[in-house]
Amino acid sequence: MGEGRCSYRVCIKIYRINEDGSIPEDNPFVGKDGAKTAIYSYGHRNPQGLAKNPTTGKIWDNEHGPRGGDEVNVIKAGANYGWPVISYGVNYSGSKFTEITEKEGMEQPLHYWDPSIAPSGMVFINSDKYGNWNGNLLVGSLKFQYLDMCTLKDNIVIKEERLLDGLGRVRCVEQGPDGYIYVGIENLGIVKLIRK
Numbered sequence: 001m002g003e004g005r006c007s008y009r010v011c012i013k014i015y016r017i018n019e020d021g022s023i024p025e026d027n028p029f030v031g032k033d034g035a036k037t038a039i040y041s042y043g044h045r046n047p048q049g050l051a052k053n054p055t056t057g058k059i060w061d062n063e064h065g066p067r068g069g070d071e072v073n074v075i076k077a078g079a080n081y082g083w084p085v086i087s088y089g090v091n092y093s094g095s096k097f098t099e100i101t102e103k104e105g106m107e108q109p110l111h112y113w114d115p116s117i118a119p120s121g122m123v124f125i126n127s128d129k130y131g132n133w134n135g136n137l138l139v140g141s142l143k144f145q146y147l148d149m150c151t152l153k154d155n156i157v158i159k160e161e162r163l164l165d166g167l168g169r170v171r172c173v174e175q176g177p178d179g180y181i182y183v184g185i186e187n188l189g190i191v192k193l194i195r196k
Contacts, residue, residue, distance in 0.1 A: 011083055014047065014061065014075060016040035028078030043081035043106065044073075049122035055135065056155070060110070062119040062139055065089040066097070070116045071109035072139070074155070082106035088114055111150065111157040118143035121172035127179035130195050138163075138181065140170030147173060147183055147193070164191065 015038040016027055029035035046064035053060055059075040069089025073081055086103050090096050102108060113119070120140035125133050137150040137157070144162075147170050151159040164170070169186040176182050181193040 011042050012044040012047065013039045013042040014044060014050075014059075026077075040077060041075050041079045041081065043079075043083050043085075045071075045083040045087075048119050049139065051122050051124055051137070053155075054124055054126040060122070060137070062122050064118060065112070065116055067092050067094070068114035068116055070113040070119050072111040072119075072122075072137070072150075072157070073107065073109050076107065079107050080105060081109075088112045089116065110155065116143060117141040117148060119148075120170055121174070121184070123173050123175050123181065125175065125181065127175060127181075129179045130181075130193075133195065138173050140173050140183070142169045142171070145169050163193065167191070 016024060017038055018024055023030065023037045027037055027040060029039045030037045044063055047061045048064060049062045051060050061073050061075055063071045063073065065071060065087060066089035069087045082103065084097060086100050086106050087098055088101055118141060120142050122137060122139040125136050125138060127134060133149065136152055139148045139150060141148055145168055146165040147163040149161045149163050150157045164183060164185070167185050168188045170183060171186055172184040174182050183191050183193060185191060
Protein backbone atom coordinates (compact mmCIF):
# COMPACT_ATOMS: atom_id res chain seq x y z
CA MET A 1 0.00 0.00 0.00
CA GLY A 2 2.36 2.70 1.23
CA GLU A 3 5.86 3.38 -0.09
CA GLY A 4 8.41 5.16 2.08
CA ARG A 5 7.21 8.54 3.29
CA CYS A 6 4.13 8.44 1.08
CA SER A 7 1.74 6.01 2.70
CA TYR A 8 -2.00 6.16 2.86
CA ARG A 9 -1.57 7.19 6.50
CA VAL A 10 0.60 10.28 5.90
CA CYS A 11 -0.06 12.15 2.63
CA ILE A 12 -2.97 14.26 1.47
CA LYS A 13 -5.87 12.07 0.42
CA ILE A 14 -9.03 12.34 -1.63
CA TYR A 15 -12.04 11.02 0.24
CA ARG A 16 -15.12 9.44 -1.32
CA ILE A 17 -18.39 9.49 0.63
CA ASN A 18 -22.06 9.06 -0.14
CA GLU A 19 -24.41 12.06 -0.16
CA ASP A 20 -25.65 11.14 3.32
CA GLY A 21 -22.08 11.07 4.71
CA SER A 22 -21.79 7.29 4.86
CA ILE A 23 -18.83 5.41 3.39
CA PRO A 24 -19.31 3.51 0.11
CA GLU A 25 -18.80 -0.21 0.72
CA ASP A 26 -16.52 -0.49 -2.32
CA ASN A 27 -14.06 2.19 -1.18
CA PRO A 28 -10.54 0.73 -1.54
CA PHE A 29 -9.57 0.88 2.14
CA VAL A 30 -12.76 -0.48 3.68
CA GLY A 31 -11.66 -3.30 5.99
CA LYS A 32 -7.96 -2.28 6.01
CA ASP A 33 -6.47 -1.97 9.50
CA GLY A 34 -5.41 1.56 10.41
CA ALA A 35 -6.92 3.20 7.33
CA LYS A 36 -9.74 5.70 7.17
CA THR A 37 -12.45 4.05 5.14
CA ALA A 38 -13.33 7.31 3.36
CA ILE A 39 -9.93 7.36 1.58
CA TYR A 40 -10.23 6.89 -2.18
CA SER A 41 -6.69 7.88 -3.29
CA TYR A 42 -3.56 9.25 -1.62
CA GLY A 43 -0.10 10.71 -2.26
CA HIS A 44 -1.52 14.05 -3.40
CA ARG A 45 0.39 17.25 -2.69
CA ASN A 46 -2.16 20.08 -2.78
CA PRO A 47 -5.34 19.38 -4.78
CA GLN A 48 -7.05 22.52 -6.07
CA GLY A 49 -9.64 21.52 -8.67
CA LEU A 50 -11.82 18.45 -9.19
CA ALA A 51 -13.91 17.78 -12.27
CA LYS A 52 -15.85 14.84 -13.65
CA ASN A 53 -14.98 13.97 -17.22
CA PRO A 54 -18.39 13.91 -18.94
CA THR A 55 -17.19 11.39 -21.53
CA THR A 56 -15.58 8.80 -19.25
CA GLY A 57 -17.25 9.58 -15.90
CA LYS A 58 -13.77 9.61 -14.26
CA ILE A 59 -12.80 12.23 -11.68
CA TRP A 60 -9.78 14.38 -12.55
CA ASP A 61 -7.88 16.68 -10.20
CA ASN A 62 -5.21 19.32 -10.51
CA GLU A 63 -2.59 19.91 -7.84
CA HIS A 64 -0.05 22.51 -6.88
CA GLY A 65 3.38 21.03 -7.14
CA PRO A 66 6.42 22.58 -5.53
CA ARG A 67 8.43 24.84 -7.88
CA GLY A 68 7.47 23.06 -11.09
CA GLY A 69 5.47 19.90 -11.20
CA ASP A 70 1.87 21.15 -10.98
CA GLU A 71 -0.21 18.17 -12.13
CA VAL A 72 -3.44 16.93 -13.66
CA ASN A 73 -4.37 13.41 -12.53
CA VAL A 74 -7.11 10.93 -13.30
CA ILE A 75 -8.20 9.66 -9.88
CA LYS A 76 -8.21 5.87 -9.47
CA ALA A 77 -9.44 3.83 -6.50
CA GLY A 78 -6.62 3.07 -4.07
CA ALA A 79 -3.95 4.72 -6.23
CA ASN A 80 -0.82 6.35 -4.81
CA TYR A 81 0.05 9.62 -6.62
CA GLY A 82 3.56 9.67 -5.19
CA TRP A 83 3.99 12.85 -3.17
CA PRO A 84 6.65 13.44 -1.86
CA VAL A 85 8.58 10.44 -3.21
CA ILE A 86 8.24 11.34 -6.91
CA SER A 87 7.80 14.77 -8.48
CA TYR A 88 8.68 16.87 -11.53
CA GLY A 89 9.35 19.89 -9.29
CA VAL A 90 11.95 21.11 -6.81
CA ASN A 91 11.82 22.99 -3.49
CA TYR A 92 11.07 26.72 -3.68
CA SER A 93 14.75 27.34 -2.80
CA GLY A 94 15.74 25.42 -5.93
CA SER A 95 17.13 22.44 -4.02
CA LYS A 96 15.91 18.94 -4.83
CA PHE A 97 13.84 16.90 -2.40
CA THR A 98 13.78 13.85 -4.69
CA GLU A 99 15.84 12.58 -7.60
CA ILE A 100 13.07 10.50 -9.17
CA THR A 101 10.01 11.29 -11.26
CA GLU A 102 8.59 7.77 -11.37
CA LYS A 103 8.44 4.68 -9.20
CA GLU A 104 6.63 1.38 -9.45
CA GLY A 105 3.30 1.48 -7.65
CA MET A 106 2.96 5.26 -8.05
CA GLU A 107 0.84 7.00 -10.66
CA GLN A 108 2.25 9.34 -13.29
CA PRO A 109 0.38 12.60 -13.86
CA LEU A 110 -1.73 12.81 -16.98
CA HIS A 111 -0.13 16.22 -17.54
CA TYR A 112 2.23 18.49 -15.63
CA TRP A 113 3.39 22.10 -15.86
CA ASP A 114 6.98 23.25 -15.46
CA PRO A 115 7.16 26.09 -14.65
CA SER A 116 4.24 25.86 -12.26
CA ILE A 117 1.11 27.78 -13.26
CA ALA A 118 -0.46 27.51 -9.76
CA PRO A 119 -3.65 25.81 -10.98
CA SER A 120 -7.00 26.63 -9.43
CA GLY A 121 -10.48 25.54 -10.49
CA MET A 122 -11.09 23.39 -13.53
CA VAL A 123 -13.97 22.18 -15.68
CA PHE A 124 -14.55 20.21 -18.86
CA ILE A 125 -16.30 22.03 -21.68
CA ASN A 126 -19.48 20.03 -22.21
CA SER A 127 -21.60 22.39 -24.26
CA ASP A 128 -22.61 23.21 -27.82
CA LYS A 129 -21.73 26.89 -27.18
CA TYR A 130 -18.04 26.41 -28.00
CA GLY A 131 -17.92 24.36 -31.22
CA ASN A 132 -14.82 22.17 -31.47
CA TRP A 133 -13.70 23.20 -27.98
CA ASN A 134 -16.29 20.77 -26.62
CA GLY A 135 -14.53 18.09 -24.56
CA ASN A 136 -11.49 20.26 -23.72
CA LEU A 137 -10.34 20.93 -20.17
CA LEU A 138 -10.14 24.45 -18.70
CA VAL A 139 -7.77 25.11 -15.79
CA GLY A 140 -7.32 28.45 -14.02
CA SER A 141 -3.82 29.84 -13.45
CA LEU A 142 -3.26 31.89 -10.32
CA LYS A 143 0.42 32.61 -11.01
CA PHE A 144 0.25 33.68 -14.65
CA GLN A 145 -3.33 35.03 -14.57
CA TYR A 146 -4.99 33.22 -17.43
CA LEU A 147 -7.39 30.38 -18.21
CA ASP A 148 -5.51 27.42 -19.69
CA MET A 149 -7.49 25.53 -22.33
CA CYS A 150 -6.05 22.03 -22.62
CA THR A 151 -7.04 20.34 -25.87
CA LEU A 152 -7.48 16.62 -25.24
CA LYS A 153 -7.13 13.67 -27.57
CA ASP A 154 -7.57 10.18 -26.10
CA ASN A 155 -7.27 11.70 -22.61
CA ILE A 156 -3.88 13.26 -23.41
CA VAL A 157 -3.19 17.01 -23.45
CA ILE A 158 -1.98 17.66 -27.00
CA LYS A 159 -2.14 21.47 -26.98
CA GLU A 160 -2.55 24.37 -24.56
CA GLU A 161 -3.96 27.84 -25.26
CA ARG A 162 -4.15 30.90 -23.01
CA LEU A 163 -7.60 32.45 -22.68
CA LEU A 164 -8.52 35.60 -20.70
CA ASP A 165 -4.80 36.33 -20.45
CA GLY A 166 -3.81 39.06 -17.99
CA LEU A 167 -7.25 39.84 -16.54
CA GLY A 168 -6.24 38.67 -13.07
CA ARG A 169 -5.70 35.56 -10.98
CA VAL A 170 -8.24 32.94 -12.06
CA ARG A 171 -9.82 31.46 -8.94
CA CYS A 172 -12.61 29.23 -10.26
CA VAL A 173 -14.25 28.13 -13.48
CA GLU A 174 -17.66 26.50 -13.92
CA GLN A 175 -20.09 25.67 -16.70
CA GLY A 176 -23.51 27.14 -16.02
CA PRO A 177 -26.89 25.52 -16.73
CA ASP A 178 -27.07 27.71 -19.86
CA GLY A 179 -23.97 25.95 -21.28
CA TYR A 180 -21.68 28.97 -20.93
CA ILE A 181 -18.42 28.96 -18.99
CA TYR A 182 -18.16 31.40 -16.07
CA VAL A 183 -14.78 32.35 -14.64
CA GLY A 184 -14.11 33.91 -11.22
CA ILE A 185 -11.21 36.36 -11.49
CA GLU A 186 -9.60 37.97 -8.45
CA ASN A 187 -10.35 41.74 -8.11
CA LEU A 188 -12.54 41.64 -11.23
CA GLY A 189 -15.49 39.36 -10.53
CA ILE A 190 -17.22 36.76 -12.70
CA VAL A 191 -16.79 36.84 -16.46
CA LYS A 192 -18.68 34.86 -19.09
CA LEU A 193 -16.57 33.15 -21.74
CA ILE A 194 -17.98 33.74 -25.23
CA ARG A 195 -16.33 32.32 -28.33
CA LYS A 196 -16.66 34.41 -31.48
